[in-house]
Amino acid sequence: MRIAVIGSGSVGCLYGARLALAGHDVHFLMRRDLEAVRRDGLTVRSCDGDFHLAARVYGCPEEIGPADLVICALKTTALDAARALISPCVGPKTDVLALMNGLGVEDQFADWFPPEQVFGGMAFVCINRGEPGVVHHYGYGRVVIGHQRDDAARARQIAGLFTAAGFDATVAPSLLRARWEKLAWNIPFSTLAVSAGAVTTGQIMEDDGLRDLARALMVETIAGGNAELAEGDRIDTGSLVEKMFANTATMGDYRPSMLIDYVNKLPLEVESILGEPVRRAIAHGVAVPNMAMQYRLVRFLDRLNRGLVRLEE
Amino acid sequence: MRIAVIGSGSVGCLYGARLALAGHDVHFLMRRDLEAVRRDGLTVRSCDGDFHLAARVYGCPEEIGPADLVICALKTTALDAARALISPCVGPKTDVLALMNGLGVEDQFADWFPPEQVFGGMAFVCINRGEPGVVHHYGYGRVVIGHQRDDAARARQIAGLFTAAGFDATVAPSLLRARWEKLAWNIPFSTLAVSAGAVTTGQIMEDDGLRDLARALMVETIAGGNAELAEGDRIDTGSLVEKMFANTATMGDYRPSMLIDYVNKLPLEVESILGEPVRRAIAHGVAVPNMAMQYRLVRFLDRLNRGLVRLEE
Numbered sequence: 001m002r003i004a005v006i007g008s009g010s011v012g013c014l015y016g017a018r019l020a021l022a023g024h025d026v027h028f029l030m031r032r033d034l035e036a037v038r039r040d041g042l043t044v045r046s047c048d049g050d051f052h053l054a055a056r057v058y059g060c061p062e063e064i065g066p067a068d069l070v071i072c073a074l075k076t077t078a079l080d081a082a083r084a085l086i087s088p089c090v091g092p093k094t095d096v097l098a099l100m101n102g103l104g105v106e107d108q109f110a111d112w113f114p115p116e117q118v119f120g121g122m123a124f125v126c127i128n129r130g131e132p133g134v135v136h137h138y139g140y141g142r143v144v145i146g147h148q149r150d151d152a153a154r155a156r157q158i159a160g161l162f163t164a165a166g167f168d169a170t171v172a173p174s175l176l177r178a179r180w181e182k183l184a185w186n187i188p189f190s191t192l193a194v195s196a197g198a199v200t201t202g203q204i205m206e207d208d209g210l211r212d213l214a215r216a217l218m219v220e221t222i223a224g225g226n227a228e229l230a231e232g233d234r235i236d237t238g239s240l241v242e243k244m245f246a247n248t249a250t251m252g253d254y255r256p257s258m259l260i261d262y263v264n265k266l267p268l269e270v271e272s273i274l275g276e277p278v279r280r281a282i283a284h285g286v287a288v289p290n291m292a293m294q295y296r297l298v299r300f301l302d303r304l305n306r307g308l309v310r311l312e313e
Numbered sequence: 314m315r316i317a318v319i320g321s322g323s324v325g326c327l328y329g330a331r332l333a334l335a336g337h338d339v340h341f342l343m344r345r346d347l348e349a350v351r352r353d354g355l356t357v358r359s360c361d362g363d364f365h366l367a368a369r370v371y372g373c374p375e376e377i378g379p380a381d382l383v384i385c386a387l388k389t390t391a392l393d394a395a396r397a398l399i400s401p402c403v404g405p406k407t408d409v410l411a412l413m414n415g416l417g418v419e420d421q422f423a424d425w426f427p428p429e430q431v432f433g434g435m436a437f438v439c440i441n442r443g444e445p446g447v448v449h450h451y452g453y454g455r456v457v458i459g460h461q462r463d464d465a466a467r468a469r470q471i472a473g474l475f476t477a478a479g480f481d482a483t484v485a486p487s488l489l490r491a492r493w494e495k496l497a498w499n500i501p502f503s504t505l506a507v508s509a510g511a512v513t514t515g516q517i518m519e520d521d522g523l524r525d526l527a528r529a530l531m532v533e534t535i536a537g538g539n540a541e542l543a544e545g546d547r548i549d550t551g552s553l554v555e556k557m558f559a560n561t562a563t564m565g566d567y568r569p570s571m572l573i574d575y576v577n578k579l580p581l582e583v584e585s586i587l588g589e590p591v592r593r594a595i596a597h598g599v600a601v602p603n604m605a606m607q608y609r610l611v612r613f614l615d616r617l618n619r620g621l622v623r624l625e626e
């Protein structure tokens with residue numbers, strides 16, 4: 001299968017490289033590490049075993065051209081640019097998988113491309129970029145794949161590619177529910193990691209007040225999601241909260257990607273991870289005071305961190 | 314009048330020094346700047362005119378002994394030590410004025426000393442310490458004085474001392490109301506200045522999200538206060554919010570004392586300014602989600618800032 005990876009950060013590189021090892025013809029659109037990978041190839045230092053790939057990398061999507069599958073792994077902060085980057089790789093039968101964070105991404109894609117060809121993917125993976133051309137994969141790797149119209153058979157085809165590449169891959173019966181379930185972790189832990197002063201999930205879990213706050217944010221997120229999910233798709237709050245806190249307790253000092261971006265003074269995915277969920281919850285009449293406050297704080301901290309706030313005189 | 318100033322930071326020094334210039338016999342309990350002031354005296358660089366005072370300074374309260382009036386200007390983070398520092402200066406007729414921030418201080422004093430001799434004072438003043446022995450007074454200086462039992466005649470006697478020393482001084486008919494009114498500014502602006510990434514009131518006012526958050530915090534604070542104020546003492550929310558936002562708009566890039574403490578890695582007055590108000594509001598059944606979240610964030614940031622949070626591994 002001819003696959004184009006649009007946005008080859010750590011997530012795009014890991015999944016794309018493993019799909020290439022599994023025999024697919026994978027083409028990476030790359031910016032930061034383009035020259036390094038062109039010269040030295042792509043190195044993945046992975047908890048599942050290190051490997052090296054003479055990856056086919058490109059600086060513009062027109063050089064890649066139409067593919068059978070586009071995997072878009074851009075950050076949602078680059079969503080405005082996504083259409084122009086993806087379109088040259090999309091033909092009449094191309095499937096487009098948004099392997100991205102947050103809410104509203106596939107809806108946007110479904111405005112640009114035929115909705116039955118749009119998929120959403122959630123990567124549960126601990127991963128960072130290293131020196132140019134190197135990706136560090138610390139743990140996990142599971143993907144959850146959903147179809148924009150919740151066509152399970154179609155989602156299963158995409159998930160099957162990841163399974164064949166060695167990943168744990170499951171199909172989400174409801175893509176919207178799966179998005180909210182991932183937010184139920186990201187909103188408390190990724191965004192508190194920033195607003196509590198750049199701390200790890202372990203440091204959050206050890207503080208009674210922050211742990212209570214994480215729980216309140218998680219409960220609000222689930223309430224927001226349930227307000228727009230069909231009755232049969234609704235999330236059971238108690239069991240998801242329990243499961244996520246139990247998982248997080250095993251993560252140790254994990255640094256969510258939002259924290260890593262913050263430390264590196266890169267734009268945060270504030271709108272897709274906080275802004276859009278807050279707006280949808282409020283539109284459904286759900287009270288989300290902690291999420292709304294967190295949204296305002298993190299949106300400001302992101303701007304302050306990148307020098308976009310006027311300095312004091 | 315024989316006056317003991319217990320806790321001679323910038324506030325204690327400014328008011329004590331002006332009372333001394335007005336002819337009172339003022340004795341300062343001092344720690345950080347003791348040697349410098351003993352050697353060089355106390356210098357106040359003030360917007361109302363600079364002055365110098367050969368201040369009588371002491372390292373322990375026993376050297377001061379009983380006074381007619383004790384002005385306690387300790388930070389509330391030192392409240393545990395206050396009784397032992399004040400008591401040596403208290404005789405049977407000594408008045409004790411808590412010129413301190415936050416809620417619950419006079420109640421604590423009224424457990425230690427006769428309640429009819431306990432007063433609370435709120436200083437509305439822009440002030441900082443400078444080099445040892447120097448205080449910088451940038452603006453304002455108004456004090457509001459209340460009596461623990463709301464005896465207006467008694468409060469007027471204390472307020473009169475400040476008036477005679479050249480300050481704008483008024484009597485609070487309800488000390489509790491006056492405390493909540495001051496919190497209605499401190500909770501939004503002092504605590505957001507910390508949690509929004511160490512920013513000034515001007516930077517808060519210029520960001521739509523933070524300004525909305527400040528307003529929400531102010532409204533919650535007033536609701537918390539009104540729940541425990543007698544009917545005739547209740548605060549009119551709309552007019553206080555309007556007045557405080559108008560005042561804050563004139564302050565420019567003001568750095569609240571909580572922010573200055575934070576930048577200097579000193580303990581923040583989290584409990585008296587956030588914790589106690591949150592606990593009282595909740596006890597009265599008032600929903601204060603923004604205040605409660607702010608309390609948890611700022612309490613953690615204070616500990617993180619002072620190296621009291623376990624480092625990541």
